[in-house]
Amino acid sequence: MTLYLSRLRLSRTASAKALDAILNPAEPGLRLDAHHRLLWAAFADSPDRRRDFLWREERGGEFLTLSARPPAPSDLFEAAEVKDFAPRLGTGDRLAFALRANATRDRKDVGRVDVVMDALHAVPKGTRAPERAALAQREGAAWLTRQGETTGFRLIGVEVGDYSVAALPGYRGKRMGQPQFGILDMTGTLEVTDPAAFLARLAQGFGRAKAFGCGLMLIRRAG
Template sequence: MSTLYFSRARLRAGRGEALAPLARALLGIAKGDALAQAHRIVWMLFNDGSERPIVDASGKERLFLWREKSPGEYYILSREAPDNRHRLFDLDTQEFAPKLNAGDTLRFSLRANPVVSLKRAWEAGEEKRDGKGRVRGQRCDIVMAALEPLEGKRTRDKRTEPTDKERLKPTERAEKREAETARVARAWLEGQGRKAGFALVPNPDAEGDKVFLSASNYETVRIPRIRGDGAIFGVLDFEGLIEVTDPALFLARLPDGFGKAKAFGCGLMLIRRG
């Protein structure tokens, strides 16, 4: 596997530093605007500040992952060392090469945009098919997809309100939302693990089929764009314990990230030994 780099980058925002006004602005703007700005700022560590794709000698796009630690501070995992040519950051970069064995237990933290593909051709008014003639699914936030039945039923033309019999009390709805979020979050992460060489660790002290996993702080984020309505996606924070089942596969998969919206601070799994 090629060399990976893990970096901690903090905007130089002290008194008299050129970037101080921007760092203060990041504290006071909406979440989506802040992520859009952070995306552009972190990008500057890997190219000249333009929006051109980052590609290697073969023409393949090079991916880096990042996550906001706090406004103006970022964790970054990359396949090349960041270049602080603009001297905008206090930057600490180290090679990332953990020695892992099958059966190792790791604590992890992951901020992700987990999605599922649903076949909802009627919503677009016509079927969308791929190159093989199959009906294409619509990418959907897993939490939104799970909670939709609690908010009302859909028909071909519109969403209908639940009947009195179907209607839930606020406390019941909150409990169901929490349970459904936990259920789909676990299922999604287990699916990621099967493809990436890890498994969730069972919790022997909990009742039922429980694992060491929490999924919290769900929110939807709107990223503004010059044209159109911008992008909207859901963000969920995962924390818990995983067991490494295939070290080589896990380390190869880690720099690719998990879920979508990786350009906007999602997908980077932070790990440490338990």
């Protein structure tokens, strides 16, 4: 299957700039929701289209996407920079990576839980803030190690640069099942153990919340 790696930048026209407060709100949950809708403008070519792309925000108004189709022209974006994504990988290749992921696991009698949130529940409330970064590092590394065991790579090292929690708009307040999720920003090095399995997972993405900017792993040759 042919894949395309694209860079999309918001249009700098006056009409697009007038929508900046709507397209780029400051609050994280609102921002993710706005960008989720925005990226569909480049890929939703029919009402019944299913999502077949991954995306992440690089910086304000700039996005990277990995998709089965090139993005369509849109008045909201400048002309996209598009290139084929077909890395030639072999067993033993070492790659540097960057991944923004919603990492989860299944817990008996509870269901799917965010790995960092779940670990924080065991920490007394008054001491969670100083423990948060260390738990994010530990749980993020453990989760990515498990991912590699089934998707064709061995984790060599990883650093969790940030862990944040986003709540989607329209679901404020204390209610069970509130759609909020944790986001880990990770960089590191891995070794490919099964090129076909690894490339297949790259196309599908890692973790959950892929509609909201998670799951796209960026890779380059290490060293």
